[in-house]
Amino acid sequence: MPHNVLTSQQIAIPKACIILKNKGAMNAIFDEQFRARTPKSAALFERAGRVLPGGVAGNGKFLPPYPIYVREAQGAEFLDVDGNRYVDLLMGGGVHILGHSPEAVMSAVESQLRGGVHFYMAAEAEVKLAEKVCQLMPHVEMVRFVNTGSEATQMALRAARAYRKRDKIAKFEGNFHGQHEAVLISTLGAEGPGDRPMPRIDSAGIPGATRDGVLALPYNDAERAAALIEQHADELGGVILEPVSAFGLGVVEAQPEFLKAVREVTARHEIPLIFDEVVTNFRLGLGGAAEYFGVTPDLTCLGKIVGGGFAIGGYGGRREIMDRVVTPHTGLWNLSEQIFQSGCFSGNPISMTAGLAVLTELEKGKVYPHVNRIAEKIQKGIIEIGNRLGFPILVNRAASFLQVHFGVTQIRNKRDHLSADKETANLFHSGLRAKGVMASYHPLFISAAHTEAHVQEVLQAAESVLGRMKSA
Numbered sequence: 001m002p003h004n005v006l007t008s009q010q011i012a013i014p015k016a017c018i019i020l021k022n023k024g025a026m027n028a029i030f031d032e033q034f035r036a037r038t039p040k041s042a043a044l045f046e047r048a049g050r051v052l053p054g055g056v057a058g059n060g061k062f063l064p065p066y067p068i069y070v071r072e073a074q075g076a077e078f079l080d081v082d083g084n085r086y087v088d089l090l091m092g093g094g095v096h097i098l099g100h101s102p103e104a105v106m107s108a109v110e111s112q113l114r115g116g117v118h119f120y121m122a123a124e125a126e127v128k129l130a131e132k133v134c135q136l137m138p139h140v141e142m143v144r145f146v147n148t149g150s151e152a153t154q155m156a157l158r159a160a161r162a163y164r165k166r167d168k169i170a171k172f173e174g175n176f177h178g179q180h181e182a183v184l185i186s187t188l189g190a191e192g193p194g195d196r197p198m199p200r201i202d203s204a205g206i207p208g209a210t211r212d213g214v215l216a217l218p219y220n221d222a223e224r225a226a227a228l229i230e231q232h233a234d235e236l237g238g239v240i241l242e243p244v245s246a247f248g249l250g251v252v253e254a255q256p257e258f259l260k261a262v263r264e265v266t267a268r269h270e271i272p273l274i275f276d277e278v279v280t281n282f283r284l285g286l287g288g289a290a291e292y293f294g295v296t297p298d299l300t301c302l303g304k305i306v307g308g309g310f311a312i313g314g315y316g317g318r319r320e321i322m323d324r325v326v327t328p329h330t331g332l333w334n335l336s337e338q339i340f341q342s343g344c345f346s347g348n349p350i351s352m353t354a355g356l357a358v359l360t361e362l363e364k365g366k367v368y369p370h371v372n373r374i375a376e377k378i379q380k381g382i383i384e385i386g387n388r389l390g391f392p393i394l395v396n397r398a399a400s401f402l403q404v405h406f407g408v409t410q411i412r413n414k415r416d417h418l419s420a421d422k423e424t425a426n427l428f429h430s431g432l433r434a435k436g437v438m439a440s441y442h443p444l445f446i447s448a449a450h451t452e453a454h455v456q457e458v459l460q461a462a463e464s465v466l467g468r469m470k471s472a
């Protein structure tokens, strides 16, 4: 699919746009509406906070004033513990492209459940999913399944370093690759000049020396990125990037000439180029970013959709790389040449079976046109409402995921992203949640279960929230 058909980063900056002055008062209104409908979530949060840090299993799941605790989900909707119904635009963080609990996946998993859930041994389900991934993404000649996207990027980087026998990695400022040490550098914040970023540690607990192992690069700057890779080519074990930066930059596509330049310089120096497709795999289309952009990486990281709703990650790519540094040829580990990579639940038959069921559904061809069309309608609708009411809104979209930003006309890189008005975005999204639309200042994902009726519901909620914000 040509990327210019499905992609549109649309801008809508009306001449006289509203600058919200009393965000605090507005926040208090949405907060009160939310609290009035969610007393059971509030009570659960009270209990949870004593035993779970922040009451949640991951910081990203905490949304102020407290998380919505979910009772059950079906299709494009869920019920919270108070019995409120929501249109879900989070969809498991981009996992559920078919919707929650789709029949095809549920029935496949139900029969696998009775046949065993975890063996710590190889099983046919893993072979079948690997064959399907390699068939749909021909540049992935061999693949290893792991349990999360973070593990996928960690192991792909380890494989790249082992293959090229160099320690340093290059990553792009603002690209998110999960929660392990090397990739939480220059992800959430930025330091140094925009065209020559300094690596910045984004979390307490990451050793200072980690910074020395990372070259931070400017995203979507073809010339500077290529020049920096060229300059450090002798030190680099691999270069990793998000072909569409989802959670990192808020749905920002790599520009074609930028991707080409990075591919050219890495190929010339034989530095493995890794596409982190944890979000984009089977979201941009069956062939992933390589097909969408027409640029082929050496290694690809998988996750989310490919597990059919169950925990998964994966990394794979050129046979020469995977075979040399991952395949245990002799049965004995030669750990000076090859990477250590294992994992109790890696390749578990439930994730494998669910993943195969989802890919089989996607291959039928009906899902992509539907989800892309619904996403486009929501994008255009929100821009139209924002324009009409005089709000400076930017709605970025790639295929079927999108993100609403305020106060910027475009986002190309981390510096642009940091200049967006996050306070207003948070206000808008908390207003939506109080109206029964689950959204946060993260990418919003569309599934096959979203309908025209859901579009209308989302747009009505957006209109009401923006109208309320305007009147404040």
Ligand SMILES: Cc1ncc(COP(=O)(O)O)c(C=O)c1O
Pocket: 093, 147, 148, 149, 150, 151, 153, 176, 177, 178, 179, 242, 246, 247, 276, 277, 278, 279, 303, 304, 312, 313
């Ligand atoms: C591009 C990208 N890579 C890696 C990850 C990490 O995946 P996980 O949360 O499964 O560890 C994410 C998570 O959202 C992601 O967006």
